[in-house]
Amino acid sequence: MIMQLHDVTFSYRNTKEKTIQHLSMEMEKGEILTILGQSGSGKSTVLRLIAGLEVPEAGMITINGSTMFDQKTFVQPENRGVGMVFQDYALFPHMTVAGNIKFGLKKMKRAEHDERLASVIELVGLKGFEKRYPHELSGGQQQRVALARAMAPNPSIILFDEPFSNLDADLQIKIRDELRTILKKAGITSIFVTHDQADARAIADRVILMENGHILKTGTPDLILC
Amino acid sequence: MNVIRFIRLHVNSWSIMSIIFTLLILSPALSIFFQIFEKPNENWAHIQEFLLKNYIQNTLMIVFFTGLFSILIGVSLAWFVTAYRFPLRRFFKWGLILPLAIPPYIGAYTYHGIVNYTGVLQSTLRNEFNITANPAYFDIMNIPGAIFIFTIFLYPYVYIITRAYLEQQSASLIENARLLGSGPLELFFRVIMPISRTAIIGGASLVILEVLNDYGVVSYFGIQVITTAIFQAWFGMSDVASAIKLAGMLMAIVFLILFLEKVLRGRKQYSYSNAKVRPLEPISLSREKTILLFGYVMFIFTAGFLIPFVQLFQWMMMTYEKVVSPDFLQLIFNSVYVSLISAFIIMIIALVIGNFIRLSDSPWSKAVSRVTVLGYSIPGAVIAIGVLTFFLWLDRHLNTVYTALGIDAPIILSLGLGMLIFAYVSRFLAIGFNPVDAGFDKIGRSFTEASRLLGTSLMRTFFKVDLPMIRGAVFGGFTLVFIEVMKELPLTLLLQPFNFYTLSTKAFQYANDEAVHEAALASMLIILISGLSIFVFHAVLEKEKK
Ligand SMILES: Nc1ncnc2c1ncn2[C@@H]1O[C@H](COP(=O)(O)OP(=O)(O)O)[C@@H](O)[C@H]1O
Numbered sequence: 001m002i003m004q005l006h007d008v009t010f011s012y013r014n015t016k017e018k019t020i021q022h023l024s025m026e027m028e029k030g031e032i033l034t035i036l037g038q039s040g041s042g043k044s045t046v047l048r049l050i051a052g053l054e055v056p057e058a059g060m061i062t063i064n065g066s067t068m069f070d071q072k073t074f075v076q077p078e079n080r081g082v083g084m085v086f087q088d089y090a091l092f093p094h095m096t097v098a099g100n101i102k103f104g105l106k107k108m109k110r111a112e113h114d115e116r117l118a119s120v121i122e123l124v125g126l127k128g129f130e131k132r133y134p135h136e137l138s139g140g141q142q143q144r145v146a147l148a149r150a151m152a153p154n155p156s157i158i159l160f161d162e163p164f165s166n167l168d169a170d171l172q173i174k175i176r177d178e179l180r181t182i183l184k185k186a187g188i189t190s191i192f193v194t195h196d197q198a199d200a201r202a203i204a205d206r207v208i209l210m211e212n213g214h215i216l217k218t219g220t221p222d223l224i225l226c
Numbered sequence: 227m228n229v230i231r232f233i234r235l236h237v238n239s240w241s242i243m244s245i246i247f248t249l250l251i252l253s254p255a256l257s258i259f260f261q262i263f264e265k266p267n268e269n270w271a272h273i274q275e276f277l278l279k280n281y282i283q284n285t286l287m288i289v290f291f292t293g294l295f296s297i298l299i300g301v302s303l304a305w306f307v308t309a310y311r312f313p314l315r316r317f318f319k320w321g322l323i324l325p326l327a328i329p330p331y332i333g334a335y336t337y338h339g340i341v342n343y344t345g346v347l348q349s350t351l352r353n354e355f356n357i358t359a360n361p362a363y364f365d366i367m368n369i370p371g372a373i374f375i376f377t378i379f380l381y382p383y384v385y386i387i388t389r390a391y392l393e394q395q396s397a398s399l400i401e402n403a404r405l406l407g408s409g410p411l412e413l414f415f416r417v418i419m420p421i422s423r424t425a426i427i428g429g430a431s432l433v434i435l436e437v438l439n440d441y442g443v444v445s446y447f448g449i450q451v452i453t454t455a456i457f458q459a460w461f462g463m464s465d466v467a468s469a470i471k472l473a474g475m476l477m478a479i480v481f482l483i484l485f486l487e488k489v490l491r492g493r494k495q496y497s498y499s500n501a502k503v504r505p506l507e508p509i510s511l512s513r514e515k516t517i518l519l520f521g522y523v524m525f526i527f528t529a530g531f532l533i534p535f536v537q538l539f540q541w542m543m544m545t546y547e548k549v550v551s552p553d554f555l556q557l558i559f560n561s562v563y564v565s566l567i568s569a570f571i572i573m574i575i576a577l578v579i580g581n582f583i584r585l586s587d588s589p590w591s592k593a594v595s596r597v598t599v600l601g602y603s604i605p606g607a608v609i610a611i612g613v614l615t616f617f618l619w620l621d622r623h624l625n626t627v628y629t630a631l632g633i634d635a636p637i638i639l640s641l642g643l644g645m646l647i648f649a650y651v652s653r654f655l656a657i658g659f660n661p662v663d664a665g666f667d668k669i670g671r672s673f674t675e676a677s678r679l680l681g682t683s684l685m686r687t688f689f690k691v692d693l694p695m696i697r698g699a700v701f702g703g704f705t706l707v708f709i710e711v712m713k714e715l716p717l718t719l720l721l722q723p724f725n726f727y728t729l730s731t732k733a734f735q736y737a738n739d740e741a742v743h744e745a746a747l748a749s750m751l752i753i754l755i756s757g758l759s760i761f762v763f764h765a766v767l768e769k770e771k772k
């Protein structure tokens with residue numbers, strides 16, 4: 001088990017109802033999980049809790065065998081080894097593609113930076129774009145930079161929040177399939193959040209269906225999506 | 227809530243520094259607040275019985291009429307520039323802001339220099355036309371004169387905000403009113419004024435706060451208002467207690483104005499609607515009306531900028547050889563020095579507090595941001611008295627420490643430059659904070675979150691990601707603060723150390739010593755720098771908004 005949430009409860013400040021209620025889930029190494037649910041059901045919040053961007057009220061979170069959160073512990077996001085691809089990519093506009101990708105490599109030796117850069121660039125198929133700035137790239141290319149940046153430090157798990165919503169329909173399908181190939185090839189554990197059933201079917205090993213802050217059901221795509 | 231949980235969530239270096247800074251910023255106001263209720267002395271009884279009513283009456287009269295005339299002039303100009311075609315319209319659109327570059331105290335002694343007995347106006351009448359007019363006709367050193375000065379140099383606040391508002395209004399609104407048979411006057415008073423209400427009130431309250439802040443104009447004209455009374459109590463009678471009570475009173479008036487602004491504005495904020503509306507196109511008028519319109523606009527521009535500027539220029543040419551000296555260079559150095567240090571400190575505090583507010587969901591963050599911008603509403607003289615009493619209190623307590631430690635050459639804080647800079651920071655923090663806040667607002671939180679998920683601490687993220695992304699806003703804020711400090715008068719007059727002058731206090735001193743011509747060079751420098759501020763504000767900050 002690479003990641004586990006146990007009985008996690010959370011609400012945003014100034015909200016009365018619990019945004020996440022008694023949520024438990026687990027993931028195996030290399031698994032691709034999709035969280036499917038309507039807008040407002042709490043999918044993004046689950047990702048933010050795993051990443052450490054929000055602090056649960058109760059429950060327990062473990063990643064890679066170490067406790068990230070319980071009554072006594074809270075590990076800051078920068079120490080969790082979790083990568084994230086944001087909906088709007090959040091590429092640093094003042095850095096080049098190479099700068100963005102190398103940003104998370106502080107723990108590696110300097111000499112290894114260029115090697116790692118070259119290998120992830122190769123993986124996402126962006127060779128030759130290293131010197132460009134984010135605004136000089138297309139939407140699809142920006143997304144691949146975001147993926148490369150999240151992958152570069154070798155995180156235990158990568159989280160994707162509606163990664164296809166900013167792309168037009170043709171590109172969406174192409175990138176979706178590409179992404180699954182890349183992730184499987186690199187053996188990366190990942191969670192995708194989406195409200196689109198087709199996305200979930202195409203990419204997931206397993207699907208979690210969410211509603212109002214709790215899990216409705218979970219299973220293989222064929223079982224859940226009929 | 228669990229205390230440990232609360233601490234873990236909300237206590238970090240940013241929040242601790244923010245709270246400390248906020249308390250420091252608040253200390254002058256608190257200092258006044260705690261001492262305001264102390265037992266009054268004899269002098270205060272005298273002030274209260276014989277003088278106070280007059281101070282308050284004069285203050286309110288100047289505030290009321292300046293507010294009224296600024297609204298009439300500012301709104302009418304905004305409307306004309308937006309709605310009608312006339313010669314040089316594009317130039318005036320920006321040119322009508324220029325009077326703001328002339329601080330009212332400079333305007334005051336320049337106008338007095340023009341109309342007094344030896345001034346260009348009366349001497350021309352005497353020498354060219356052989357008319358010796360009754361000098362009383364030319365006396366502007368009275369309340370109406372002060373109202374004229376304030377209005378003509380401060381109306382741009384109303385003009386700028388109202389014009390920006392009108393430019394975003396849909397053309398159909400105005401066209402409908404026209405189709406329904408409204409004449410131009412009716413259109414102006416029944417449609418334009420009411421729909422621009424929030425903008426007008428916003429601009430007018432800026433004008434009023436500037437008037438309440440002023441010391442230069444009223445003291446030069448010899449008008450008794452609360453600010454001048456504070457100076458007299460402090461410098462004339464060394465009566466700290468009364469100065470504090472007067473400062474408290476002035477602060478109460480400021481809060482009243484801020485409260486009125488909130489109430490009058492209603493719940494509506496400036497509505498910058500995002501809907502794509504058809505903007506208002508200016509229309510042409512008949513020949514006679516166009517000439518009238520142009521005449522009016524030209525008159526305001528001439529009175530508010532051209533006349534004082536040309537006169538100062540001429541005086542400057544007359545006297546610069548005499549004025550420029552090592553002492554004058556020292557003056558420039560002093561001004562630049564305190565302005566740079568203050569701007570630097572302010573931007574650091576603004577960044578710390580701005581970042582704290584942005585990242586924190588804690589209940590204090592709102593309070594902190596309110597306090598941060600409060601200083602700018604509080605008149606300089608009030609802040610100065612607050613800072614003075616705060617530092618005197620510090621000195622008293624440090625003195626005991628010095629004695630206990632046996633140090634015999636103590637540093638007396640209330641005599642140093644540090645106190646002046648502290649007061650600048652307290653008063654102008656809002657000016658540096660607002661652009662930083664807007665900048666952070668624009669970039670949002672996702673870049674910071676992305677950086678942290680890539681293994682970068684909050685502090686490192688700030689330097690590698692957040693700061694580079696808002697550097698435009700930081701630069702803009704720095705420049706604006708720098709300029710505000712350069713121009714500042716009342717606070718500097720009260721707190722400048724012995725034998726330390728800035729450009730503005732020296733210019734004011736020249737003018738007070740009947741050496742108005744010698745004040746011209748320093749005044750001109752201040753005006754040029756202020757003009758730059760207007761440029762920076764519009765060029766850099768407008769770009770930042772988009
Ligand atoms: N920062 C926030 N503050 C308060 N409420 C929020 C915040 N973010 C999300 N919410 C609320 O929490 C609920 C779940 O939101 P979210 O996790 O973003 O849903 P989803 O990603 O499934 O669309 C929604 O009702 C939303 O309005």
Ligand SMILES: [Mg+2]
Nearest residue numbers: 043044045161
């Ligand atoms: Mg979401």
